[in-house]
Amino acid sequence: MTQERNDIKEGAGSEKMKAMLNDAIAGELQVSIQYMWQHVVWKKPEGYTANDEIKRIAIVEMKHAEMIAERLNYLGGIPTTKPYEIVLGGEDIHEQLKQDQEAEERTIKLYNDIIELAVNEHDVTTRHLFERILEEEEEHHDFFTSFLDD
Template identity: 40%
Template sequence: MEKTKIIEALNKDRADELAAIIQYMGHHYMAEGMESPAVIEMFKSTAIDEMKHAEMLAERISYLGGEPTTQPSNIKRGGDLRKMIQDDLGSENAAIAQYKEHIKLCAEEGDPTSRTMLEGILSDEEGHADNWETTLGIKK
């Protein structure tokens, strides 16, 4: 198993989860308008899910001998409620694609524990994307 590749991938995931926490909580504080009460709660609960993901990733990175990053990746801010949700859906879709790549990497590198953890996180991210698609009225 090539731990360095896996640690780098997990740290990229962690940076994105840290950004998601900040982005969702920012949207939670900034959201306003007639439709906002239900969506505000969705922003908050999703941020809490992302906090759990960031913690799992940090624990796994530490176990593998790496140092968990504390730097978030790019954060999208502002706009009306629809733009916030669209930004969050875009971030979730990017996370889904990235987690699928990192799951494949873990399988190739012989790390079933990291792979299984990432599969669980992927399932959560797909649920988040589904929530935002439903909120936006997007049909697949």
């Protein structure tokens, strides 16, 4: 059984897939830090409305980074520890939430691309993982979009 699993592991995951998973990790690390920073520093009344939800989302994003890193490691890749550039919008909560919304939009596109590649590579596990994560990312995008619409 061990030999079979090693054979499967060695053949799994193209270099393109591994690179895309590392992009996903870098993005998840970025937003988890970015959102937690927002949760900690926003103390004005307009920030209180979003504060608890942003903290919850930051924690979910860190869990996404962990799940993706575990998958990448299984596929023989080395997970990055470097986030994409963390964008801090300063005092303007609406500007920061607009940047958060755009980060979620980039993530949604990337995850759809990863799902498509996983289908093409017959990687059912990666496809299922990203379909599950994508659902949560769309909920995050909806939160930021709804908050900005109000």
